[in-house]
Structures are given as structure tokens and as C-alpha cells.
Amino acid sequence: xxxxxxxxxxxxxxxxxxxxxxxxxxxxxxxxxxxxxxxxxxxxxxxxxxxxxxxxxxxxxxxxxxxxxxxxxxxxxxxxxxxxxxxxxxxxxxxxxxxxxxxxxxxxxxxxxxxxxxxxxxxxxxxxxxxxxxxxxxxxxxxxxxxxxxxxxxxxxxxxxxxxxxxxxxxxxxxxxxxxxxxxxxxxxxxxxxxxxxxxxxxxxxxxxxxxxxxxxxxxxxxxxxxxxxxxxxxxxxxxxxxxxxxxxxxxxxxxxxxxxxxxxxxxxxxxxxxxxxxxxxxxxxxxxxxx
Amino acid sequence: xxxxxxxxxxxxxxxxxxxxxxxxxxxxxxxxxxxxxxxxxxxxxxxxxxxxxxxxxxxxxxxxxxxxxxxxxxxxxxxxxxxxxxxxxxxxxxxxxxxxxxxxxxxxxxxxxxxxxxxxxxxxxxxxxxxxxxxxxxxxxxxxxxxxxxxxxxxxxxxxxxxxxxxxxxxxxxxxxxxxxxxxxxxxxxxxxxxxxxxxxxxxxxxxxxxxxxxxxxxxxxxxxxxxxxxxxxxxxxxxxxxxxxxxxxxxxxxxxxxxxxxxxxxxxxxxxxxxxxxxxxxxxxxxxxxxxxxxxxxxxxxxxxxxxxxxxxxxxxxxxxxx
Amino acid sequence: xxxxxxxxxxxxxxxxxxxxxxxxxxxxxxxxxxxxxxxxxxxxxxxxxxxxxxxxxxxxxxxxxxxxxxxxxxxxxxxxxxxxxxxxxxxxxxxxxxxxxxxxxxxxxxxxxxxxxxxxxxxxxxxxxxxxxxxxxxxxxxxxxxxxxxxxxxxxxxxxxxxxxxxxxxxxxxxxxxxxxxxxxxxxxxxxxxxxxxxxxxxxxxxxxxxxxxxxxxxxxxxxxxxxxxxxxxxxxxxxxxxxxxxxxxxxxxxxxxxxxxxxxxxxxxxxxxxxxxxxxxxxxxxxxxxxxxxxxxxxxxxxxxxxxxxxxxxxxxxxxxxxxxxx
Numbered sequence: 007x008x009x010x011x012x013x014x015x016x017x018x019x020x021x022x023x024x025x026x027x028x029x030x031x032x033x034x035x036x037x038x039x040x041x042x043x044x045x046x047x048x049x050x051x052x053x054x055x056x057x058x059x060x061x062x063x064x065x066x067x068x069x070x071x072x073x074x075x076x077x078x079x080x081x082x083x084x085x086x087x088x089x090x091x092x093x094x095x096x097x098x099x100x101x102x103x104x105x106x107x108x109x110x111x112x113x114x115x116x117x118x119x120x121x122x123x124x125x126x127x128x129x130x131x132x133x134x135x136x137x138x139x140x141x142x143x144x145x146x147x148x149x150x151x152x153x154x155x156x157x158x159x160x161x162x163x164x165x166x167x168x169x170x171x172x173x174x175x176x177x178x179x180x181x182x183x184x185x186x187x188x189x190x191x192x193x194x195x196x197x198x199x200x201x202x203x204x205x206x207x208x209x210x211x212x213x214x215x216x217x218x219x220x221x222x223x224x225x226x227x228x229x230x231x232x233x234x235x236x237x238x239x240x241x242x243x244x245x246x247x248x249x250x251x252x253x254x255x256x257x258x259x260x261x262x263x264x265x266x267x268x269x270x271x272x273x274x275x276x277x278x279x280x281x282x283x284x285x286x287x288x289x290x291x292x293x294x295x296x297x298x
Numbered sequence: 299x300x301x302x303x304x305x306x307x308x309x310x311x312x313x314x315x316x317x318x319x320x321x322x323x324x325x326x327x328x329x330x331x332x333x334x335x336x337x338x339x340x341x342x343x344x345x346x347x348x349x350x351x352x353x354x355x356x357x358x359x360x361x362x363x364x365x366x367x368x369x370x371x372x373x374x375x376x377x378x379x380x381x382x383x384x385x386x387x388x389x390x391x392x393x394x395x396x397x398x399x400x401x402x403x404x405x406x407x408x409x410x411x412x413x414x415x416x417x418x419x420x421x422x423x424x425x426x427x428x429x430x431x432x433x434x435x436x437x438x439x440x441x442x443x444x445x446x447x448x449x450x451x452x453x454x455x456x457x458x459x460x461x462x463x464x465x466x467x468x469x470x471x472x473x474x475x476x477x478x479x480x481x482x483x484x485x486x487x488x489x490x491x492x493x494x495x496x497x498x499x500x501x502x503x504x505x506x507x508x509x510x511x512x513x514x515x516x517x518x519x520x521x522x523x524x525x526x527x528x529x530x531x532x533x534x535x536x537x538x539x540x541x542x543x544x545x546x547x548x549x550x551x552x553x554x555x556x557x558x559x560x561x562x563x564x565x566x567x568x569x570x571x572x573x574x575x576x577x578x579x580x581x582x583x584x585x586x587x588x589x590x591x592x593x594x595x596x597x598x599x600x601x602x603x604x605x606x607x608x609x610x611x612x613x614x615x616x617x618x619x620x621x622x
Numbered sequence: 623x624x625x626x627x628x629x630x631x632x633x634x635x636x637x638x639x640x641x642x643x644x645x646x647x648x649x650x651x652x653x654x655x656x657x658x659x660x661x662x663x664x665x666x667x668x669x670x671x672x673x674x675x676x677x678x679x680x681x682x683x684x685x686x687x688x689x690x691x692x693x694x695x696x697x698x699x700x701x702x703x704x705x706x707x708x709x710x711x712x713x714x715x716x717x718x719x720x721x722x723x724x725x726x727x728x729x730x731x732x733x734x735x736x737x738x739x740x741x742x743x744x745x746x747x748x749x750x751x752x753x754x755x756x757x758x759x760x761x762x763x764x765x766x767x768x769x770x771x772x773x774x775x776x777x778x779x780x781x782x783x784x785x786x787x788x789x790x791x792x793x794x795x796x797x798x799x800x801x802x803x804x805x806x807x808x809x810x811x812x813x814x815x816x817x818x819x820x821x822x823x824x825x826x827x828x829x830x831x832x833x834x835x836x837x838x839x840x841x842x843x844x845x846x847x848x849x850x851x852x853x854x855x856x857x858x859x860x861x862x863x864x865x866x867x868x869x870x871x872x873x874x875x876x877x878x879x880x881x882x883x884x885x886x887x888x889x890x891x892x893x894x895x896x897x898x899x900x901x902x903x904x905x906x907x908x909x910x911x912x913x914x915x916x917x918x919x920x921x922x923x924x925x926x927x928x929x930x931x932x933x934x935x936x937x938x939x940x941x942x943x944x945x946x947x948x949x950x
Contacts, residue, residue, distance in 0.1 A: 014316075034893070187731050188726040188727070188728055188731040188732035189731060189732050189733055189734045189735075191690070191695050191724070191726065191732075192724065192726060192732050192733075192792070192795070193734075194694075194717065195693045195694060195695045195717070195722075195723060195724040196720065196723070196746040196749070196750075196799060197716070197717040197720070198745065198746060198749055198843075199749065202745075202749065206737070206745075207734050207737070210736045210737075211734070211735065211736055254900050272675075297844065341814035341815060341816060341817075342814055347823060382813060388815055391749070413857045439695075455904050455905065457904065458904070485680035485681050485841065485905065486680065486841065486843075486880065486882065486887070487680060487881065487885045487900060487901035487905075488680075488883050488900075488904075488905070489885075489886070489887065489900075490885040490886075490898040490899060490900035490901070491656065491898075491900035491901075491902075493887075493898045493900075494898040494900055497898075512814065512815060513886035513887060513888060514815070515888050515889045515890070516887045518887075518889050518890040518891070518896065519887060519888075519890040519895070519897070519898065520896075521894040537895070538890055539892055539893065541889060542889065542891060543891045543892075552816065553815055553816060556815055556816055556818070556819035556846045557815070557842040557844070557889065558822065558847070558848035559888060560821075560844050562806075563847055563848050563849075563867065563868065564826065564848065564849075566820055566823045566827075567823050567848070568819065569816065569819035569820045569821040570819070573784050573817065574814075608646040
């Protein structure tokens with residue numbers, strides 16, 4: 007997309023106030039999550055800074071020992087929840103983005119390649135992907151996470167395996183439409199090598215629907231990671247993501263210490279809803295049928 | 299002289315765009331008589347199709363008819379409510395589009411589509427409706443119409459589909475049919491079939507046609523009168539063959555001269571330099587002047603109509619009669 | 623004159639796309655039956671260097687498919703396409719030569735919308751070593767000059783150009799590969815009349831300056847007649863008449879050629895010429911071609927023989943071939 011296209015895209019985007027707010031929320035959450043070590047009041051992983059006597063304090067409590075202001079209260083280990091949420095978001099966002107990016111690259115390449123080659127290879131590849139899509143992603147991720155064990159790399163692998171098929175399906179559809187256009191025939195008549203036709207011509211033109219899928223799938227990856235962590239299949243306890251924070255607070259819910267679960271949950275929901283709103287707006291703008 | 303069937307006065311149709319108002323049709327006036335075939339010729343963006351859509355009341359936002367009047371059988375159409383327009387559209391004036399595949403509903407048999415078009419305007423019994431459908435199909439030269447009523451659009455060839463579209467346009471016996479490039483997508487042998495059917499139709503039923511086309515050759519053989527459009531305006535009008543034999547407007551002359559049939563094979567074609575102007579914030583004066591070999595200082599001002607009997611050209615320096 | 627292109631008994635069939643169930647059906651011994659489309663049947667023709675050949679016919683006659691087979695975009699199903707004695711595609715159907723290039727009908731579709739004009743023009747020559755990264759700018763500039771476009775065009779995107787300008791870009795892209803033969807598929811059909819003349823003049827000029835050999839595919843007889851030396855008339859996948867353009871127009875020998883010339887609209891300047899002479903009947907479907915001569919159902923001269931026996935192409939006088947039992 008060139009500069010005028012980009013500025014026009016933004017002008018259209020700006021007309022939807024809700025989407026602009028959502029985009030601001032996404033940007034803010036991403037920024038604070040990435041900058042967590044710099045802005046968090048406390049390092050929740052550093053056990054030396056934790057005060058067990060400050061465990062399960064309600065929101066707004068000021069520590070008698072350190073003078074720290076616990077805006078969102080503390081958890082069972084005496085961690086400042088705000089700091090824990092920021093660090094948790096950081097992990098969730100990084101894992102979601104990494105899984106999304108790898109699934110995107112893998113799925114888009116596979117789908118576009120299948121569309122380019124055609125014939126039996128295409129039929130076989132796409133049927134395998136269809137087959138995988140008929141399983142719920144969560145089921146696949148659960149099994150893989152259980153088999154591979156804990157750890158960031160294992161988690162990302164599980165998420166990518168569960169999600170690449172969505173990208174492949176979308177990329178295949180879009181690339182199939184591009185494949186029959188004259189500019190691809192022109193590239194074939196030059197002739198240009200296959201990889202060049204796929205990566206320089208077909209994929210860039212198949213990008214709009216993939217971007218839409220990407221926004222949705224990153225939100226899904228974050229939610230999926232939280233689910234796995236909540237179930238104890240995600241990251242080790244030493245690196246608490248949002249899902250684990252929610253799980254840890256769960257046992258205190260009924261004893262009135264709602265904040266340990268609720269605030270991480272709210273953070274998760276806000277992020278996912280905001281990403282989805284942004285994704286919906288991008289989808290509407292890229293859909294030529296809805297354009298005025 | 300009785301009032302013409304259709305009278306368009308100073309029609310201006312605009313489209314709102316990011317860059318400003320695009321004046322697609324800019325002060326167009328003409329009339330169409332009973333049983334007449336009027337050719338509306340121009341290149342893409344000349345406003346010929348928008349003129350046709352305006353007559354049918356088919357201009358949707360961001361477009362609007364900004365000014366002017368369209369009177370059909372003496373009744374003003376500009377400013378009519380959607381509801382009132384629906385009573386006119388299809389009944390008194392109908393339209394045939396370029397792409398028959400996009401006009402017909404692929405999920406309904408053509409008999410059903412014809413009956414729907416019929417029942418939108420008239421309450422007829424099943425037998426009478428069927429008879430009317432068969433008559434319309436016969437009129438456009440579809441063989442074995444009884445069997446074809448229950449066919450779906452995809453079972454017809456392109457040429458036959460366009461005939462079905464024309465039959466649907468005919469079904470309520472409108473007085474005027476606006477045909478927007480109806481044969482452009484068809485092969486030449488099929489195009490010739492439809493053109494000769496259309497001429498027969500006009501002779502037999504007295505319906506009037508506005509034939510919108512970019513193809514001078516088609517219009518030259520079909521139309522009684524021709525109007526040449528450029529940049530939203532009519533620049534020349536007159537009896538078809540007289541006009542094409544000795545055009546007065548330099549644009550018409552340029553178009554005719556650029557046809558390959560006009561000169562011996564292999565020789566360079568006479569070409570009109572440049573490309574058509576933008577219709578947003580068009581400068582005053584003659585829109586063709588930047589491309590015109592005859593342009594001079596006065597062309598910056600609005601060109602006058604120079605009339606000569608039934609013929610007229612909107613030019614400061616019209617070509618003399620008999621000039622090439 | 624040396625022979626440049628030889629097309630020998632070329633067939634092109636498009637199989638119905640494979641479906642997942644087909645393999646299963648075959649396993650249980652019920653081979654799926656799906657009609658293949660035979661778009662080009664048994665076409666042979668030769669071209670000498672510097673010649674311009676017109677391929678003319680109505681939709682479904684296979685002219686575009688034949689053009690694509692010659693340009694190596696689609697491999698042929700049978701027969702051979704030789705350029706200077708060497709095949710255009712290898713055994714796997716991949717194109718092996720850059721010496722035949724193609725210009726497409728719709729310049730809005732044939733240029734990658736996301737690639738700057740200069741990058742699109744340099745891409746092929748760079749991939750095949752016709753220019754270097756350092757020299758690409760000048761190389762592209764020279765070809766933009768050749769099609770009368772400003773050199774600044776290289777920095778812009780296709781959508782910033784009009785239809786006529788885009789077609790010039792598409793022509794420059796084909797020429798930048800320094801081909802011996804260019805195949806032009808309806809290169810002016812989607813352009814306005816006044817722009818058509820500009821592009822036709824460009825072709826005439828390039829042909830003279832560069833000594834190009836051209837195949838010009840069109841449904842418009844007047845355009846082909848103007849640009850080409852020889853004309854091949856196609857009907858339902860086969861060439862039915864082949865010969866010098868002037869002679870074919872003056873005296874067509876195949877009844878279909880005659881009917882095609884008659885039914886083409888021409889400028890009528892008096893009432894006597896304002897007549898339509900349509901060909902009766904419909905174009906048959908290439909999925910289900912008629913027996914014998916494909917034209918016999920619409921032919922005014924058809925005899926019993928035409929229904930049963932397909933006429934082969936034969937030379938009826940020097941330089942003129944026709945596939946008809948009873949030529950005009």
C-alpha cells in the first residue's frame with residue numbers, strides 16, 4: 007500500500023470512534039506490557055521484594071513495611087497485582103504475537119503455495135487442513151501442551167499448530183482468486199521463478215483478508231494461552247501469565263477476595279475485546295462490498 | 299407537433315467524491331420521439347450511462363440529480379418519490395444493461411422472473427400472464443419459448459440471456475427502453491442478430507429506444523438520430539448518417555478518423571492526443587479544447603450551439619459542411 | 623525470410639479440476655467421468671521473422687488459449703511449439719525461454735497493483751540477467767521512452783495511470799525482456815476508441831523500429847486487418863482459414879469467414895449499408911462440439927458430408943489454406 011492509500015485508510019478508520027478508542031487501548035496495553043519492567047511498581051518475580059505479610063491485601067492498601075501503594079491489591083504471595091498484571095500481560099502479548107506471527111508466516115506460505123501449484127498437491131494439502139479445522143483449536147492445543155510440557159517455546163508450538171490452519175485456509179482462498187488474474191499470467195509468461203511469483207506477487211495481494219484473520223487470531227492466541235495457563239498446562243509457575251493469575255485467585259473468590267482473579271480477568275477481556283473491535287473495523291474497510 | 303415522448307432539459311447529475319463534486323452529466327438536453335431510436339455515443343466517463351440511469355431514476359447516493367427536468371409523456375420524473383418512480387420504472391420506461399448475467403437472478407427460472415416483472419405493475423391471471431411472457435419471448439426471437447420458460451439463466455447462452463433481458467424489459471409494454479451497451483459483451487455474429495431483432499421490434503411495436511454505446515459502427519447502422527457526448531455534455535447531435543458523414547464537432551470528426559477501417563492497412567491511424575479531462579472542478583469553456591486541433595483563445599469560454607436544421611454542434615469553430 | 627515459430631498439431635485440453643472424492647471413486651473401480659474442455663484442437667501454423675499474424679474468432683474459439691500456449695503460459699496437451707527450433711516449455715510444462723512475451727487484454731488486471739511500475743518492469747530483466755541492479759534504472763527508463771511514457775512513471779503505481787498508459791506499461795514490460803515474438807491478447811479491446819488508435823499506432827511503430835514478430839489476437843476484424851499481414855480465422859478450437867489479410871478480406875474462402883466479415887458492424891454512412899447480416903444460430907459449446915465440420919449447423923452451404931466428415935486444412939492456392947469441403 008502506498009502513502010496515499012495508507013492515509014486514506016486511516017481517514018476511514020478514524021470515522022469509527024469506537025475503533026479508534028479500541029486501537030488506543032490496544033496500543034496502550036501493548037506499550038505498558040512491553041515496558042512493564044520500567045513502569046511496574048514492583049518486580050513480581052523477584053521473591054526478595056515480596057512481603058508475605060502483605061498477602062491478599064485489598065485494592066488501595068498501602069504497605070506498612072515498604073510504603074508501596076497496592077492500587078489493585080495483592081495476591082496470596084503478597085505480590086502487587088498491578089505489577090503482576092503488567093508482567094502477565096507482557097508474557098501473554100509476547101506469546102500471542104509470536105504464535106500469531108509464526109502461524110501467519112507458516113499458514114500463508116502453505117496456503118498460497120497450494121493455490122499456486124494446484125492439482126493434486128493442492129487438493130491433498132487443503133483436505134489435511136480442512137480435517138484439522140474440523141477439530142476445536144482448544145482441544146488440539148490442550149493435547150499438544152500436555153505432550154510437549156511447559157515452557158514458552160512449547161506453548162508457542164502448541165498455539166501455532168492449533169492456529170496455522172486458519173491462515174492457510176484464508177491465504178488459499180485469497181491466493182486462488184489472485185492466481186487467475188492476468189498479472190500472475192504475466193509473471194508466468196516472463197517467466198519468473200515460482201517463489202518470486204508467490205512471495206512478491208500473489209501473497210502481497212492476498213494480504214487484506216490475512217490481516218483481518220491475523221488480528222482475530224492474535225486475540226485468540228492470547229485467550230488460548232490464558233486458558234492453557236489457567237488449566238496449568240501453559241507456562242511454569244515462575245512466569246505467571248494472566249491465565250495463571252486468574253487461576254491462582256480462583257480459590258479466594260468465594261472468600262470475598264475477588265480482586266486477585268477479577269482484575270487480571272478484566273485486563274484480559276479488555277485487551278481481547280479491543281483487538282477484536284480493531285479487527286472488525288479493518289475487515290469492514292477491506293471488504294469492497296461494504297465500501298461506499 | 300405533438301409533445302415528444304421523453305424530454306430532458308438541462309440535466310445535471312453529480313457524484314460526491316473525496317476530491318469534490320464529480321459532474322458526470324453537465325447540462326444535457328434532448329428529446330426522444332415516438333418509435334425513434336436515438337444513439338447516445340461516447341467514451342468511458344463521458345456521462346452516457348449516467349444519463350441513462352438518471353432517466354430511470356437509478357442514481358443512488360453519493361450521486362444525485364442536481365438540476366434539470368426529465369419529462370416522460372409529459373410527466374416530470376425528477377423529484378418523484380421512490381414509490382412513484384417504481385410505478386414508472388419497468389412500466390413506462392425500462393432498461394437493458396450490458397451484462398445479462400448480472401441482471402438475471404440465477405436462482406429463478408426466467409418464466410418466474412418475467413411473471414415477477416409483470417405482477418409488479420399489472421394484476422393478470424395465470425393464463426394471461428403466461429401468454430404475455432410467451433409473446434415477449436417470441437418478440438425477441440427466442441425459439442421454442444414454451445420450453446424455455448422453465449429454464450434457468452445459466453441454461454442460456456450469452457446472446458439468449460440478453461434476449462431474455464430485453465423480453466423482461468418489454469413485458470409491461472413500456473414506451474421507452476434505455477439500452478446501455480446491450481451488445482458490447484456479445485460476439486459479433488450474435489450482436490448482429492440482436493441488432494436486427496431490435497430494429498424489427500421498434501418497427502412492430504412503436505417503442506422508442508435510447509441506445510447507449512461506445513461503438514460508432516453499431517449506432518451508425520441502428521439509430522435514427524445520434525448524440526455524441528464528451529465530458530458530461532452533448533457536443534453534437536443530428537440525424538445519424540448525415541452527422542457521421544460530415545461531422546461538425548472536431549471530437550466527432552476525431553473519433554471517426556481514428557477508426558482503423560477509415561484508412562489503408564498499416565498506415566498510422568489518426569489519433570486524438572491526450573486523454574479525457576477530470577470531471578471534478580472542470581475549468582469553464584470547451585472541455586475538448588486541450589485535445590482539439592482547432593482550439594483557439596475563444597474556446598476558454600462556453601461554446602455556443604451552432605444549429606443547422608436538425609443538426610447542431612457545440613463548438614466555437616465547427617467544421618464546415620463537406621469538410622473532412 | 624527465416625522461420626521463427628512453428629506450431630505443430632497443438633492440442634490444449636483443460637481437465638475438470640480434481641476433486642477429493644475422485645481418488646476414492648477410482649479405488650472402488652468407478653472412475654469419475656468429467657468432461658474435459660478441448661479449447662484448441664490440432665492447430666498447426668508457421669511464422670517467419672518480422673511477420674504479424676492475426677488470430678481472429680468469436681468467444682470460445684480458442685484464440686486466447688492458443689496465444690497462451692504459444693507464449694508458454696499454459697503448456698500444450700499435445701503437439702509442439704518451437705521457437706527457432708527449441709521448445710517453449712520443458713517436459714514439466716515450465717516455460718524455458720524469455721524470447722516470447724505476452725501483452726494481455728486488461729491493463730487494469732495485468733499489472734500487479736502493489737508494485738511500482740519501475741520494479742515491475744525491472745523484475746523480469748533482473749531475474750534473467752538482461753540488466754544489473756545498478757543499470758536497472760536506465761534500462762527501465764529506455765523502455766519507458768520506447769512506449770512514449772515519461773521516465774518518472776517508474777516511481778508510481780499502476781492505479782495512477784489511465785487505461786491507455788497502463789497498456790503502454792504492459793507493452794514495455796513485454797519488450798524489456800527483448801523478445802523475438804510478442805503475443806498480444808486483445809490489447810486494445812478494453813480501451814476507448816480514441817485511445818485504441820494511440821495503442822495501435824504504437825504497435826505499428828514498434829514493429830517497424832524493432833522488427834518485432836507479433837501475434838495479434840482480436841475479435842475485431844478491422845483492427846486485425848490494420849495491424850497484421852496474415853490472418854488465421856478460428857472456430858471452436860480450430861483454424862478454419864489462414865492466409866494474407868488483404869486476400870482474405872477481399873475474397874474469403876471459408877463460409878464462416880465470409881459470415882464473420884459480413885456480420886461485423888461497420889460504419890454505415892447511408893441507408894443502403896445500414897443493414898445487419900447476422901449468422902444464424904448459436905455458437906456451439908466447446909464442451910460438446912458438433913460432429914464433422916463444427917460450423918455445419920450454421921453454414922448456408924452445408925451438405926451431408928459436412929455433418930459426418932471433418933474437413934482438414936488444405937492449401938487451395940499459394941499461401942492460402944482453408945478447412946472446408948466446399949470452399950467459396
